Amino acid sequence: MEDAGAAREGTHPSEATLRRLERASGALATQAVARMDEELGWFRSMPAAQRSWVTLVAQAGIASLVEWCRNPGRPPRLTGEVFGAAPRELMHAVPLKRSVDLIKVTVEVVEDRVEQVAEPGDAERLRITVLQFSREIAFAAAHVYASFAENRGAWDARLEALVVDALVRGDRSDELPGRAAALGWTETEPVVVLVGSAPPGAEDSRAAVRRAARSLGCEVLVGVHADELVVVLGGAADLAAVTSRVCREFGPGPVVLGPRVDSLARAGESAATALAGLRAAVAWPDAPRPVESEDLLPERALDGDPLARTALAERVALRLQGAGGEVLETVRAVLGNGGNLEATARALFVHTNTVRYRLKRASELTGYSATDPRGAWTLQVALALAQLEGDRSLWH
DSSP states (O other), X not given: OHHHHHHXXXXXXXXXXXXXXXXXXXXXXXXXXXXXXXXXXXXXXXXXXXXXXXXXXXXXXXXXHHHHHHOTTSOOOHHHHTGGGSOTHHHHHSOHHHHHHHHHHHHHHHHHTHHHHSXXXXXXXXXXXXXXXXXXXXXXXXXXXXXXXXXXXXXXXXXXXXXXXXXXXTOOOTTHHHHHHHTTOOOOSOEEEEEEEOOSSHHXXXXXXXXXXXXXXXXXXXXXXXXXXXXXXXXXXXXXXXXXXXXXXXXXXXXXXXXXXXXXXXXXXXXXXXXXXXXXXXXXXXXXXXXXXXXXXXXXXXXXXXXXXXXXXXXXXXXXXXXXXXXXXXXXXXXXXXXOHHHHHHHHTSOHHHHHHHHHHHHHHHSOOTTSHHHHXXXXXXXXXXXXXXXXXXXX
């Protein structure tokens, strides 16, 4: 016991010095904050409440130094004793690098006052102890910020899941943009939603999607809904390149791209259309990956998607009807003859070039060609649905 006491006496300040340091802690903390105000421009611009929190942290640090000197055999519990003096909001306002600057200024102030605070002959021991303790404080700061980042990551993941789930469910909450902004999303356009099967290891896949999207300068939100991976992308200069890269992170099967919308508030529309396309994509085994939901209109319509049926009626049936009976009759004849223009011309008693002209007109109106297998399929489904829904005028 005597050897331990001698060792303590040789390496730590005396009790009298510690009492004097304890009494001076408030004044030292105030002086430290005053120097921060002089030397750190960013500190001067902080709100008064945050500056007062820094004062509390500095004072708690000096008090913890005294306690550490009195109990040299016990590792310092710095995280709770020092940084517990300030609310968690301080972590948002003061990043780790700036926290190191604050610690440095506080240590310098204490060092400058060592001769005034220490008992005669005790100054060097106090100075060495302050330097040792400042190292411990620096490690404690790193630990606090690492823990905060870990907790913040878990909170962000939960918030991101809520945002994506709201989009999938079609919620139109005014809080949606604010929640996304808390995740770092900036209001940008265009916005699209990409959906497909989730691969094994959902958390790893979400991280891979974020890396891929952000490497191409794209805003991104990621969530897993049931077994489906849902990715919201925004603001990409080359959206095709982003979707092509991101779709590699999905599981096997089709990946469907919803239509572009002008804001995150409308992303639910893109999500609904993309999910409808994903349900129907099984009917087109050779679909590209990713495939746009608009290219799946016939499959979606057959699957009962009312939006797809309405789109086909407006883009195909009504436009062909408005073009006149000859154009519609020619399209029907080409579809009935398997795309054979000569057979169609004979059936209609017209020249082959007339058939070509009418088909070109139909393609300009609808965007689909009756001589292209995919276009012919879309036209056939659209006209069949129009007949089933009772629009008999299309056929006379």
